[in-house]
Amino acid sequence: MNDSKDLETRLKIAKSKLRNKEIKDTGEKGVFLGNAFKLGTELVAAVVVGVIIGFILDNWFGTKPILIIIFFIFGSAAGILNVFKAAKRMQEK
């Protein structure tokens, strides 16, 4: 009776250790894969935001093609900055 209880608790501890390890493993793998998915959208999103801002400002001031071009360039720079930041975060871990 006592033995079987002892075994049960030991089994439980071992199992929970194993599961914790599994969570850790999948979690760490998830970070890498997640980062890989992340970088592409980071780059594109900033360009999109830049172009949208340029488009709105152009409509506002009536300077049709100029601001959209300028903000496209700013957006591209911001996209590269985003990727740079994300890559730096990756290295910190």
Place this chain on the structure above:
Amino acid sequence: MATNPMHQFNVHKIGPEIKIGGIDLSFTNASLFMLFSAILILLFLLFGTKEKKIVPGKIQLISEMLYGFVAKMISDTAGKKAKPYFPFIFSLFIFILFCNMIGMLPYSFTVTSHIIVTLAFAVFIFVGVTILGFAIHGFKYLKIFVPSGVPIVLLPIIMIIEIISYLSRPISLSVRLFANMMAGHTMLKVFGGFVISLGLVAGWLPLTFSIALTGLEILVAFLQAYVFAILTCIYLNDALNLHH
């Protein structure tokens, strides 16, 4: 109709049309599946925490694991100060996870494959984090747009770039989840369509692909919920601990 891979994303009304102030608030299949996953989460966690045994049962173990997983994620990425926001991140993570996973069932509807749903989440987080940043740091929060050690000549350009980078957060956050879910489900449907049209002769090849893709999609479903939650933590960290 059945072979159209985009047909699965159609939103249609269930029950009567409800219009309040010109806004269509009818109950749709999307709302049905959101409600469904919310109820499932509620039941799952209620059962998981009903009997607090020392030796946990299966459901209790899974819910405790989920708790530990999210708690560790928050403390790793956002530090101790983010502890009060645990309920928000946990609900966000588990809701997206359940929506994604329910979407993997045949004949179901994937709520997160619609940009309006993910954008609503992302904009809510973005606005919330910005308000939080201003509430904690006041106007000092604007410092995140001014990186230290930049020459004064370059400062205006850098500031514009930083602001665009900050504004791109909700878009990258929402587009990532939406695009991954929609692309995956479309791909599954396309391969499923190949199985039917190639028939018994050559249909086995796309069928194997389809099975492999289902596995991949389950991984992506988990991963995207995880990425969404961890990025929320990172943005929260930026707002809580101002160091640039």
